[in-house]
Amino acid sequence: MSELKPIIMDGNVFGIALNYKCLYEKLQTSFNEKPYVNEPKKPVLFIKTPNTRNVSGQPVVKQKLAILQPGPSLGIVIGKSTTRVSKSEAAAHIAGYVVVNEWSLPEESYYRPAIKAKCQDGFCVVGTPVAADQVTDLNNLALRVFVNGELKQEGSTANWIRTPEQIIEEISEYMPLNEGDxxxxxxxxxxxxxxxxxxxxxxxxQLGSVTNTVQEEGN
Structure with missing residues (x-):
């Protein structure tokens, strides 16, 4: 029996803002006011730079006086390069999925996610990937945040605005995605x-968990 191909996760990390209906609906009125005037028509992208990469068990540093917020996110791991891939073909480009803690400071603009809020050291904790064919009912998975063992936030991928296949189709229209992204x-x-x-x-x-302790800057 041939060995399974390892899932590579050494590429770029891109984020989609406003992809949950529950969050979008809270902000929808403001999108029709200045300075936006219109609601976003395409996925709002941001990037997690290489310095943000972190793993379970390592500390996440909180700057003094900063408001630090964890963020549960399901990550799509790209398995082969994509350019202008249709939604019907997108699944073939997915190697697997991974649990991610997308740490952030409070965001002042969801149209233009701030580098300062998203890209501080250790602000992207990536778990162990699970092969795509091992994940069932992808569009109905629960996400949970526990702080000191107490459940503080819960959501579901059933609340997605765009599925992984839709996201890949829309992003690959104008930007290639590569293995490991x-x-x-x-x-x-x-x-x-x-x-x-x-x-x-x-x-x-189905994807597991990541755990980190918050460490105050300078300690």
Whole structure:
């Protein structure tokens, strides 16, 4: 029997903002006011730069006076290069899925996610990938945030605006995706603030969990 091909996750990490109906609906009125005037028609992208990469068990540093918020997100792991891939063909380009804690400071603009809010050291905790064919009922998985063992936030991929296949189709219209890239499918409404010494665990059904302790800057 041939060995299974390992899932590579060493590429770029892109995030999709506003991909949960619960969050979008909370902000929908403001999108029709200045300075936006119109609601977004395409996925709103942001990037998690290489310095944000982190793993379960490692600390996440909170700057003094900063408001630090964990964010449960399901990551799509790209298995082969994509350019202008249709939704019907997109699944063949997915190697697997992974639980991610997409840490952030509070966002002032969802149209233009701030580098300062998204790209600080250790702000993207990536778990162990699970092969795509091992995940069932992808569009109905629960996401949970526990702080010191207490459930603080919960959501479901049933609340997605765009499925992974739709996301890949729309992004690959104008930008290639390569093997090893990860696309974060958004964070549901209800981010909570955490403090130094808090233990934060993110769980997603079938994908496992990641756990990190918040460490105050300078300690």
């Amino acid at each position: 990860i696309i974060l499918t958004g964070t549901p409404y209800g981010r909570v603030a955490v403090e130094a010494d808090d233990e934060v665990r993110i769980e997603i059904d």
